[in-house]
Amino acid sequence: MNVLAQLATALAGLGLAVTLLVLNLWRATLFLFPSRVRVEPDAPGDQMNLPEVLAPLEAQLKALGFVALGSHEEKTPLRRAALSYDYAHPGERVFATLHEGAQGTPRLYFLTPLAPEGFVITAGYRRPALDIPGKYRSGGLEEATPERLFRAHLKRLEGVSPTGDFTWEGRVEAGRSWYRGLGQKEIRRQNLTGLLWTVAALAIVASAFLGGRGR
Incomplete structure (x- = not known):
């Protein structure tokens, strides 16, 4: 695979990772820290x-x-x-x-x-x-x-x-x-998928970074 093809593949992977993070990082945060949701009168x-x-x-x-x-x-x-x-x-x-x-x-x-x-x-x-x-x-x-x-x-x-x-x-x-x-158990059930997608996105970023350093 030539350098341009490798670069295109890396950029596509990073683009996918960014999209996954934008869509799911808040869900992962909610899974990990459900008590941080602020409830205030309006x-x-x-x-x-x-x-x-x-x-x-x-x-x-x-x-x-x-x-x-x-x-x-x-x-x-x-x-x-x-x-x-x-x-x-x-x-x-x-x-x-x-x-x-x-x-x-x-x-x-x-x-x-x-x-x-x-x-x-x-x-x-x-x-x-x-x-x-x-x-x-x-x-x-x-x-x-x-x-x-x-x-x-x-x-x-x-x-x-x-x-x-x-x-x-x-x-x-x-x-x-x-x-x-008691709501924390339900919150975590609802947002587990978001946590898993966030971990996958971070793995893509790490792989791209480590792969780049290894070349």
């Missing part, structure tokens, strides 16, 4: 700037008896902060959160903290099922209506002990607690 319920795409879901939540609490942001290392919009049904002891997924897809999930420490999470989109008896239940029902999703969430609360302060402050603290504790 705006109270009467001042939320709700995206238009989420308005139909908000209307259905209010019809179910939910009230607006406020919005919060979640800042993952190496990523821009993402906004979520929170509601609560204090009588049923359930939080509801709206946010935009990939390509602006509207998303909804219900969350209930458990005593002494735990969570039940029911999402209206694909979410891997995870069950730690008495402490953690997480899963999704793709494309379920808010009413159906809410009823499914209430059913999943049977046999556990809901707890928490169903206020805006309580919702922000629940988010922080999730990232500090």
